[in-house]
Amino acid sequence: MLKKHVIHTSHADISVAETTGTGLPVVLIHGNSCSKEVFRKQLEGPMGDSYRLIAFDMAGHGESSDAVDPARTYSLSGLADMTMEVLEALDVNRAVVYG
Numbered sequence: 001m002l003k004k005h006v007i008h009t010s011h012a013d014i015s016v017a018e019t020t021g022t023g024l025p026v027v028l029i030h031g032n033s034c035s036k037e038v039f040r041k042q043l044e045g046p047m048g049d050s051y052r053l054i055a056f057d058m059a060g061h062g063e064s065s066d067a068v069d070p071a072r073t074y075s076l077s078g079l080a081d082m083t084m085e086v087l088e089a090l091d092v093n094r095a096v097v098y099g
Contacts, residue, residue: 002043006063007056009085011073015063016056016086019048025092028055029083029099035062054095056086 001020006013017036026047028039036043036055043053057064059073059082067073073082087095 002048007086007089009082009089010068011078011082011085012059012067013065014056014059014082014086016054016090017043018055018090019043019051019053021048021051021053023051025052025054025090025095027083027087027092027095027097027099028053029097030055030058030061031099033061037062052092054087054090054092058082 002017003020004015004017006015015036028036028042030036030038035057039055043055047053058079059065059067072078
């Protein structure tokens with residue numbers, strides 16, 4: 001089963017999709033000019049029954065809002081900080097990251 005919701009961060013409102021698996025969280029990070037939809041087959045496949053797959057739209061991509069402060073967010077350190085805010089909101093403190 002796939003859960004979709006929005007997480008409010010200091011960077012933007014971030015659209016998240018995650019599976020209900022209870023195993024180790026796997027964070028799926030899309031590339032520039034893409035969205036979490038590139039991981040649709042993984043999210044809808046059997047792996048999500050075993051692992052907690054988490055995919056989200058980076059600020060300004062897919063269903064997420066544009067960055068509140070583009071100079072702060074649209075950099076590697078800004079995207080890393082935004083990712084950490086998302087993971088904190090999801091209560092994830094240990095994960096495999098794929099991107």
